[in-house]
Amino acid sequence: MTSAPVLPAIRAAMPRLNPSERAVAEVVLTRSEWAIEATTAEIAAEASVSTATVVRAAQRLGFRGFPHLKVLLARDLGTAKTETTEGGSPLTVVRSFFADIADSASDMVGLLSEEQVTRAVELLAEARSILVAGTGVSSPVAQDIAMRLGSQGLSTVAPSDHLDQLIRARLLQPGDVCVVVSGTGATAPTIQVAQAAVAGGAAVIALTSFTGTQLTKLAEVELVTPQGGRAGFRQELDSIIRIPQLILGNALVAAVASRDPEAAANVRARVLEVVGGELDPQG
Numbered sequence: 001m002t003s004a005p006v007l008p009a010i011r012a013a014m015p016r017l018n019p020s021e022r023a024v025a026e027v028v029l030t031r032s033e034w035a036i037e038a039t040t041a042e043i044a045a046e047a048s049v050s051t052a053t054v055v056r057a058a059q060r061l062g063f064r065g066f067p068h069l070k071v072l073l074a075r076d077l078g079t080a081k082t083e084t085t086e087g088g089s090p091l092t093v094v095r096s097f098f099a100d101i102a103d104s105a106s107d108m109v110g111l112l113s114e115e116q117v118t119r120a121v122e123l124l125a126e127a128r129s130i131l132v133a134g135t136g137v138s139s140p141v142a143q144d145i146a147m148r149l150g151s152q153g154l155s156t157v158a159p160s161d162h163l164d165q166l167i168r169a170r171l172l173q174p175g176d177v178c179v180v181v182s183g184t185g186a187t188a189p190t191i192q193v194a195q196a197a198v199a200g201g202a203a204v205i206a207l208t209s210f211t212g213t214q215l216t217k218l219a220e221v222e223l224v225t226p227q228g229g230r231a232g233f234r235q236e237l238d239s240i241i242r243i244p245q246l247i248l249g250n251a252l253v254a255a256v257a258s259r260d261p262e263a264a265a266n267v268r269a270r271v272l273e274v275v276g277g278e279l280d281p282q283g
Contacts, residue, residue: 006073007032013061021057023047028069036074039212040066067186067214101243108244111211111224120221121255123203124149127177131202132158133165133193134181134242141207141242142181145249152257153267162189169193172202179205181245185213194218207245223248 010025017025024047028035035043043066044051054066063069088096124130130149134142139160146158159165169178178197182190185208194204198218206219209226216222225244257264 006069006076010061017057017060020047020049020053021060023049024054024057025061028073032073032077036070036077039210041212064188065186067184108225108247111226112248116221116223117252117255120205120223120252121259123177123205123221124154124179124252125256125259126175127154128175129172130154130156130177130179131165131168131172131197132156132179132181133169133190134158135162135187135189138181138183138187138190138242138245141246141249142179144246145179145181145253148250148253149256151267151271152253152264154256162193165189165193166196169196169202170200172197172200174201176200176202177205178202179207179249180215180219181207181242181249182215183209183242183245185210185215191215191218207248209244223252 007029010029014022014025024043027043027047031046038046040051040054043054047054058064058066058069061069063072130146132142132146132149134140142158143160146156149156157168159168172178176197178194180190180194180197185206191214194206194215195218197204203221204219205221205223206215207223207225208215209224210216211222211224216224225248
């Protein structure tokens with residue numbers, strides 16, 4: 001089900017659902033706006049059913065799962081209204097954009113815990129090898145994080161091809177780390193990479209914007225950095241940037257370097273030798 005409107009399709013399917021599944025459908029029908037932002041666990045609590053029932057109900061209704069239902073429901077009800085400066089000059093729009101990011105910066109780190117960040121840094125610093133994966137707009141963030149981890153002397157790759165990501169993830173072993181970047185934490189290719197890494201015994205570190213997702217359930221370490229106080233699932237779908245995850249990735253690299261400042265300085269000196277050799281001699 002991709003083209004049919006979600007709510008009419010749910011109403012039409014009600015007679016063939018069992019009572020528990022019908023309770024889930026009723027929640028989506030009566031609280032549609034809220035359902036887009038709700039987690040599977042929240043829907044389950046509202047309908048007085050299990051999370052497995054929520055997933056099963058979504059699949060019985062023709063969706064791949066509850067996240068798929070939410071995405072199409074957001075499509076039908078309209079994408080999030082983005083705050084813009086109507087009639088403003090390009091510079092005004094740019095300044096407004098930067099101001100919004102600055103205003104929400106404190107919200108981005110509000111869900112990070114000392115325990116989770118410390119564990120992430122330990123895993124990265126001691127990893128035998130690191131795979132960084134992301135799809136869509138998360139792919140450039142994965143590439144940036146991988147490059148910066150590599151510049152610290154850590155064996156890191158970030159293939160852009162999904163099949164390559166899957167193969168490399170499945171070949172990971174205990175002692176290896178897979179960093180997965182996903183705003184929603186519900187993108188199917190990203191989940192597949194995380195599952196493959198877990199199957200091989202590698203530790204998964206999730207960089208995402210939401211708790212309680214399939215990705216965070218797979219991860220040994222979940223680092224949740226939302227877009228800001230006003231952000232929700234709709235905003236995440238509309239967003240073409242991954243600023244919180246990009247900043248967090250760079251911050252983790254800095255934290256890894258701080259564990260051994262002398263070694264980090266030596267690595268940096270060698271990196272700068274390479275960079276210096278690539279600069280245009282004419283300046």
